Structure formats: structure tokens, C-alpha cells
Amino acid sequence: MDIILLGPPGAGKGTQASRLEQERGMVQLSTGDMLRAAVKEGSPVGLQAKAVMDAGELVSDAIVSGIIGERLDKLAPGTGAIFDGYPRTVAQTESLDEILAERGRSLDYVIELKVDEEALVDRIVGRFTCAKCGAGYHDKYNLPKVEGTCDVCGSQEFKRRPDDNAETVRTRMAEYRAKTAPILPIYEARGLVRRVDGMGEIDAVTQEIKAILDEKG
16 A cells, blocks of 8 residues: 655654554655665665755756655565655656556555644644653653653753744745645545544544555455
8 A cells, every 4th residue: 555644844744654664564755765865875866866966956856756766666565655755746746656657556545634833833842852862752742751851761961953943833834835735636636635633642643544544455
């Protein structure tokens, strides 16, 4: 089963993708991660990407498509893919159709995690992590049991992402809306779009996604 997971930064895509990987053996294909891996491996497409990036230019759709194709070819037979961060444009939706068709695959669902912008700002601005083990916390919703001490490893050092501020989050939301607005109607016309309440408890979101995927057995 191949799906696209849509949602702005902070909507919980990474968490839900990780659960799908663990519970269903699917593989998350994040374009940023794949691009870095291809460059590191020195694959033919990775070398093309490196040359473009070294020149300070944006990687073309053709190169991104090549990297996605390379990654799909490495998946074990029967392994489902979770596309994260791609496609973002009408041209990319067409490219993805071709990439999948060439491999006898097709999209099953496009799942959008719907969020409330103000609540999302609150969720992201308050988050911080343990500097040692990476355990996640939040100023309001998930403080360490012992103030100033990580529950997992006992470290007393914490860090926050510098871009986790209200202005940046709202800019990301605007970018997300601008990028996804053109592609949603395409998939809605095919009857592939399903929406999930991304503001719910993590387990509840997982169950909603599970119910959608179970529609096809």
C-alpha cells in the first residue's frame, strides 16, 4: 500500500509515519532525507544532486523523481511507501504517477492531518528536547516528571529549535497551504483524499489512520 501523508510541520506526520513503519512494515520516503542519503551514497542521481547543490541551485523535479525511483527500487517486494514532502506541485503529482506506474504501483490514499493553526502554534512554540537523548517535552503538555531532569536519561541539559517561534510557524503554515492547495483537488477528483483530526491524541490519530488503511484490507 502506497500513501501520501500531508500536513504542516508540527502536525505529527513524523510520529504517525514511524508508527506505520513499526506496525505495518511501511517505509517513510521523505524527500529531504532521501536527497541527503543519495548524495552521501554517491549514487548516479545523488552525484547530479550534489553538483546542483554545490552550485547553490535548487534540485530539479527530474532529480528528485530519480531519487524517489532509486529508493522505491530498493524496497523489499510488498513493502508500502509513505510519501512525505512530495509531491508539492501539479507537475510533481504527474511525475509521481509515472514513477509508480513504471514499477506497477499506484497510490491508495492521500491522508491529510488537519490542524488548527493557533493550536499548532501553541504546540510547536512550547516544545523542547533533551540535549543528550532527544526525548521530547512541552512547556504545557509534557513537562519532565522531575523539573529540569530528563525522564529517560537523567540529563539536565535541554534545547529548543531556534525556528520554533510563532512567526516562523505561521510562515510554514502559509507555505504549506500554498503548496498543497494545487494538488489536493487532483487527488480529491480520484477519490483518494481522507482527512484526519491531527489535533487529537496521538493514539487517536493512529487509530483513525489505521481505520482508513483497513478499508482496503
